[in-house]
Amino acid sequence: MFFKYIVVGAGLSGSVISERIARVLGEAVLVIEKRGHIGGNCYDERNRHGIILHRYGPHLFHTDDEEVFSYLSQFTEWDIYQHRVLALIDGRKVPVPFNFTSMDILFPEALSKRVQEILLNHYEIGIRVPVLDLLNHQNEEVRFVARYVYEKVFLGYTIKQWGKRPEEIDPSVIARVPIVIGKDDRYFHDRYQCVPRYGYTELIRRMLDHPKIKLLLNTDFREIGRLQNGKVYVFDREFHGTLIYTGPIDELFDYCFGPLPYRSLKFDFEELEIPWFQEVATVNYPNDYNFTRITEFKHIHTVESKRTVILKEYPKDYEILKDVPCYPIFTTEARRSYEAYESLLRSFPLIIPLGRLAEYRYYDMDDAVARALRVFREKFHNA
Numbered sequence: 349m350f351f352k353y354i355v356v357g358a359g360l361s362g363s364v365i366s367e368r369i370a371r372v373l374g375e376a377v378l379v380i381e382k383r384g385h386i387g388g389n390c391y392d393e394r395n396r397h398g399i400i401l402h403r404y405g406p407h408l409f410h411t412d413d414e415e416v417f418s419y420l421s422q423f424t425e426w427d428i429y430q431h432r433v434l435a436l437i438d439g440r441k442v443p444v445p446f447n448f449t450s451m452d453i454l455f456p457e458a459l460s461k462r463v464q465e466i467l468l469n470h471y472e473i474g475i476r477v478p479v480l481d482l483l484n485h486q487n488e489e490v491r492f493v494a495r496y497v498y499e500k501v502f503l504g505y506t507i508k509q510w511g512k513r514p515e516e517i518d519p520s521v522i523a524r525v526p527i528v529i530g531k532d533d534r535y536f537h538d539r540y541q542c543v544p545r546y547g548y549t550e551l552i553r554r555m556l557d558h559p560k561i562k563l564l565l566n567t568d569f570r571e572i573g574r575l576q577n578g579k580v581y582v583f584d585r586e587f588h589g590t591l592i593y594t595g596p597i598d599e600l601f602d603y604c605f606g607p608l609p610y611r612s613l614k615f616d617f618e619e620l621e622i623p624w625f626q627e628v629a630t631v632n633y634p635n636d637y638n639f640t641r642i643t644e645f646k647h648i649h650t651v652e653s654k655r656t657v658i659l660k661e662y663p664k665d666y667e668i669l670k671d672v673p674c675y676p677i678f679t680t681e682a683r684r685s686y687e688a689y690e691s692l693l694r695s696f697p698l699i700i701p702l703g704r705l706a707e708y709r710y711y712d713m714d715d716a717v718a719r720a721l722r723v724f725r726e727k728f729h730n731a
């Protein structure tokens with residue numbers, strides 16, 4: 349076979365590793381992608397009014413990782429963008445993560461000031477304190493505010509997002525809900541927060557634009573490849589190179605240890621004949637309506653237009669081969685099945701699993717890039 353490297357999936361993980369193999373090793377790579385487009389879940393496109401839309405939900409790039417930022421900067425110019433989110437709580441829109449401004453909007457002034465003073469005496473300004481810590485605070489008013497945040501900001505959102513009660517969910521999810529000490533209303537606090545000027549698809553297109561990379565869209569690996577007795581067959585011939593697989597690991601093995609559970613989303617885009625719909629890019633609805641949040645894309649990629657586009661996200665159960673697998677559900681059973689797939693994979697030494705679906709992890713974009721760069725270094729370019 350002509351190609352020494354085959355990469356399944358042209359998402360961010362598959363594209364980074366393909367780019368490295370082509371550019372650093374100078375080797376030819378065949379990239380196989382089952383969708384009709386590159387970019388995986390980071391895919392975005394311009395509508396007829398020039399508004400950039402993220403087809404699989406809003407994607408905000410943020411990282412503290414210098415290497416990831418400088419690597420990606422080879423393929424894009426950036427626009428500075430700091431994400432801000434509001435949540436509709438008891439009919440008022442307040443900043444989340446919950447901070448002193450949110451407190452001032454929702455509580456009587458005297459109570460808000462007293463609680464803020466206690467918090468400022470206990471914690472450094474700017475830090476994010478897990479709500480769980482404050483639920484057990486010695487002061488009754490602090491506990492009251494923490495309980496309110498937990499119930500009104502977190503509980504409803506979590507039940508909608510996961511279709512479960514919080515106690516059925518991994519405790520680390522609850523532990524992460526923060527209250528900000530101060531008025532910093534940015535959603536992320538990483539050093540680099542920005543969006544690629546021409547969108548993620550263009551960034552990834554430039555990454556894959558290399559004479560050594562051949563891209564096959566609309567092709568499911570299962571149509572051209574199969575696994576048998578520790579060997580990989582492609583177009584019915586034994587493949588002796590390296591297969592980097594970024595698709596779902598359970599699908600690769602025909603779900604022999606059962607499907608790995610995911611939560612999915614229904615994405616509902618609406619084009620509106622008004623210039624702006626809401627104050628910030630994302631407004632969360634923890635307690636009202638069936639959707640979790642509304643995103644207005646013009647806030648993320650600014651553009652002059654008399655129209656705007658919003659996206660409502662409706663969480664739903666995941667149906668295999670039909671829905672987009674969005675968020676892994678880390679139950680004990682799921683972890684066990686994943687380990688079974690992982691150990692089966694060890695009998696296929698030519699296959700390297702990479703990315704959020706093959707490794708059954710939640711990776712932010714910077715994590716996915718960092719992971720692909722690391723795998724490249726460790727497996728192919730021992731520096």
Ligand SMILES: Cc1cc2nc3c(=O)[nH]c(=O)nc-3n(C[C@H](O)[C@H](O)[C@H](O)COP(=O)(O)OP(=O)(O)OC[C@H]3O[C@@H](n4cnc5c(N)ncnc54)[C@H](O)[C@@H]3O)c2cc1C
Nearest residue numbers: 357359360361382388389405407408569595703704712713
């Ligand atoms: C709703 C949502 C919002 C998110 N928001 C953010 C955010 O704001 N910031 C952030 O940093 N990250 C965000 N992420 C995470 C981000 O999407 C991931 O980090 C990134 O997509 C990981 O890329 P990947 O290549 O590992 O996976 P994917 O993007 O899923 O790519 C895998 C690719 O493999 C292809 N494939 C699968 N099976 C096969 C097969 N059998 N044959 C051929 N091709 C196949 C798929 O079609 C897909 O293109 C978000 C994720 C979701 C779900």
